[in-house]
Amino acid sequence: MGKSLRLARIRNIDVKAHPTFLLALLWVIYYWGYEAGHGIQGVLFGVFILVAAFVSVVGHELAHSFVALRFGLNVHDITLLPIGGVARIEYVSLTPRQEIAIAQAGPLLNLIVAGLLLPVIIGILIVRDVGGGLGAFLLLQETGFSALIIHLWLANVMLALFNLLPAFPMDGGRIARAAFSAIWGRLRATQVAVGMGQVLALSLIAGGFLLRDVSLPLVAVFILVAAYVEARMIHIESAMRTLPVGQFVLWDLGGVQPDSPLNYALRGGVRDVAVTVNGSVVGMLWREAVQPVLNSASKLRVRDVMDQNVLTMDVDTSVYDVHREMLQTGRPAIPITEGGIYRGIFTSDRLIHVYRYLQTGKSPRERYRGFAEALGLISR
Ligand SMILES: [Zn+2]
Structure with missing residues (x-):
């Protein structure tokens, strides 16, 4: 990821944007400016939503990173991709308990943010007198401050839920692997978590076909590649444990x-x-x-x-x-x-x-x- 653009440096961790991140920006401009029919105002609003979503993603990855730093691990950088963020953390000799602590920190931060926003959301829904789901849906099509807050809330809820899926390479997969490794050992536990990742990826591909949505198969490819890399790493690690x-x-x-x-x-x-x-x-x-x-x-x-x-x-x-x-x-x-x-x-x-x-x-x-x-x- 050498060509990534450095956005910020927080406690010696570089926060970078991958070149493909530009795709997310183009999509937002297209969707809010043209498809939703809001023109320039829509483009501005779309950029605001994108920034809000990716501040949530960076917060998620930083939460992982800070816990990892506390355990003395090296954190190289955080890279933003169109489908989320990746923190490159050097995982060495973690106890299952430490691994769970690092993995749950990200989703936990998103849940806390969502929890803090909840009273504001309820306030907005009461003040705007939104009656039921359709009213809330229409509110989301607006380009005002209320809609921005609701989008921010949704981004954090989705980040927490998606990452808590018990499949590799999601955080939930890491938590499951750590829990399983007490029963089956680390190698077998990883294989199971990777297998669940593959099942999830295949269901996303199927869902993408049914809903005619290209973003689901894209996420599936990301999951498959990450699961393959993790399986390979764990294979090398377990072999290295037996070689004198x-x-x-x-x-x-x-x-x-x-x-x-x-x-x-x-x-x-x-x-x-x-x-x-x-x-x-x-x-x-x-x-x-x-x-x-x-x-x-x-x-x-x-x-x-x-x-x-x-x-x-x-x-x-x-x-x-x-x-x-x-x-x-x-x-x-x-x-x-x-x-x-x-x-x-x-x-x-x-x-x-x-x-x-x-x-x-x-x-x-x-x-x-x-x-x-x-x-x-x-x-x-
Ligand atoms: Zn995470």
């Missing part, structure tokens, strides 16, 4: 020595590298720390720049746990040991090998073995 990190570490010559001159230690290029003495990890040489002192490096030794705060993990730890530790500690690399002896380094670059393994079923070591066998370097 030892399979993917990089030996990198066994790390560097603390007494080595920095220039010599980094002759293979500036990178995150483990500092070892007799097979034990004693520190880390971070690329970030080396880069600024590179010019004066001729006099420096590895021990002058290295980080003595050592964090190692065992070869049998899952890739998932190591990756989670990297995200939580902000370390770009973690040395991996076996019985306390250095076995190699796991960096974020190595994740590419993990993804490739999940596609081909071969780890770098196995692929190297196949390659070496083909060249006759080793025998079976």
Whole structure:
């Protein structure tokens, strides 16, 4: 979503509009200016409604984001699409309870807004002496302040109800998944929630045909794509939980020595590298720390720049746990040991090998073995 237009920045979260958001604007101008026959006044009113609806959407996504921030998760940005908003939140290691707290925050905010508007709506209906449904319907065709408030109220009620549907990727689907995972485990629970999303999408497509409405199938496509992405992510996640990190570490010559001159230690290029003495990890040489002192490096030794705060993990730890530790500690690399002896380094670059393994079923070591066998370097 690189070409999205940045509208605002709230607590370090970019609020952006996707280029296709322009479609919503064009539709509003067409509908309120031409179809409803209100001319320029209608166009202005349509833009007001659009702004009101999308303020509600941004509020919904911000509510998710603020709860996520409170749990220490990263929130990248919020993007507005013609059919709603998407908050890109980095979901790592959430308890079901936390996941429910984040998922319910959005619809809850819309329900609160709708609840606060309700007395105003009732006041308007009494003052305007609207008798029954037809009167309310006619009021909605107007372009005044009363109609704007009613549209705002409807937008919030619809946002809450639609998002509470118990199907992926709606918030209700996340709540259901969290609740199911206590019974079936996370993978199975996700598959069930994704399946319900697909059923919902198919009913929307059918409904679109019956009502001759194109917006329902569009929403259905969005649901199907989001459900596919989520199912894929959860599949990768569950595979990563079973893969031992030892399979993917990089030996990198066994790390560097603390007494080595920095220039010599980094002759293979500036990178995150483990500092070892007799097979034990004693520190880390971070690329970030080396880069600024590179010019004066001729006099420096590895021990002058290295980080003595050592964090190692065992070869049998899952890739998932190591990756989670990297995200939580902000370390770009973690040395991996076996019985306390250095076995190699796991960096974020190595994740590419993990993804490739999940596609081909071969780890770098196995692929190297196949390659070496083909060249006759080793025998079976
Ligand atoms: Zn939501």
